[in-house]
Amino acid sequence: MYTERASRLPGAVVWRRTIEDPVVRPVLPDGCMDLLWNEGRLLVAGPDTQAYVPQGGPRHWAGVRFYPGTAPAFLGVPAHELRDRRVELADLWPATEVRRLRGRIEAAADPMTALEDVALQRAADTDPPDPLLLRVVAALDTGRPVAATADELGLSARQLHRRALVAFGYGPKTLARVLRLQRALALARDGVPLAETAVRAGFADQAHLARDVRELAGMPLSQLLGR
The missing domain is CATH 1.10.10.60 (Homeodomain-like)
Incomplete structure (x- = not known):
């Protein structure tokens, strides 16, 4: 099951997905980058140039999908360094900060909304995209x-x-x-x-x-x- 809605972060979308169907559906290139929560993990999905096929694993996901071109300012990393990659957020941000954010999301009733709150707070502390x-x-x-x-x-x-x-x-x-x-x-x-x-x-x-x-x-x- 997949649901999404417009985010309070301009241009972004927040979504959740519970994988129940054994048929794996590819994630198609869309010009966007995502901040992901995946059952205790925080990751970043870089911009894809080809379809990405998930490889099993945890069933519950939530994400913030940024409007094209806006995520690098938020993450502090050039987009080309993340092209066609899924990386741990702790590889990009200080590990202590990521642990704190992970604990905050895990304690929330709704990980999707908690992840959106993290994005909103971070965006307020960074320069806007060009x-x-x-x-x-x-x-x-x-x-x-x-x-x-x-x-x-x-x-x-x-x-x-x-x-x-x-x-x-x-x-x-x-x-x-x-x-x-x-x-x-x-x-x-x-x-x-x-x-x-x-x-x-x-x-x-x-x-x-x-x-x-x-x-x-x-x-x-x-x-x-x-x-």
């Missing part, structure tokens, strides 16, 4: 070309790539592909025919959509939609 990078996400999520996005923001292609690595974990072209995939999946799950989905999401055609889904999700589109 607003320019939020504009990058907004532009690319409308299908704006990377080169045009850089020009409109007054950046060279190299400057945009360097800043994107820190904020998103990968370059702007990869971020654009990931956001395009998510747009397509949202349309397809709403029942939009696949040929129309491809055009509306920004793909050249349905075959282009199918190739990107297989590369990023690790399975054919029909199988992914069936899940």
Whole structure:
């Protein structure tokens, strides 16, 4: 069972998941990073470039999913250092602080809300994310070309790539592909025919959509939609 809601932290989502189904469902790239609680552990999920397949283990999870580009300021770590990784929070923050936070979450009636409170408190004590990078996400999520996005923001292609690595974990072209995939999946799950989905999401055609889904999700589109 999976549930989520909008967080009190701007742009973020808080979620919980209880794994009851023996069928393992992949976590797809979405441009985001998550702070995770997992039955006594605190972890960070870095930005994915391919589908991540959980490997069994504890059944109860809670998380704060940060809006793309906002987690590095919160964590104090460049996103590219966490790309395609799940790491213990104690590897990033002082172990004594992580133990204190873990105890606070374990004592709470609702780990999801307690984890959100930790994120809110930490965010209040750190500098806000660069607003320019939020504009990058907004532009690319409308299908704006990377080169045009850089020009409109007054950046060279190299400057945009360097800043994107820190904020998103990968370059702007990869971020654009990931956001395009998510747009397509949202349309397809709403029942939009696949040929129309491809055009509306920004793909050249349905075959282009199918190739990107297989590369990023690790399975054919029909199988992914069936899940």
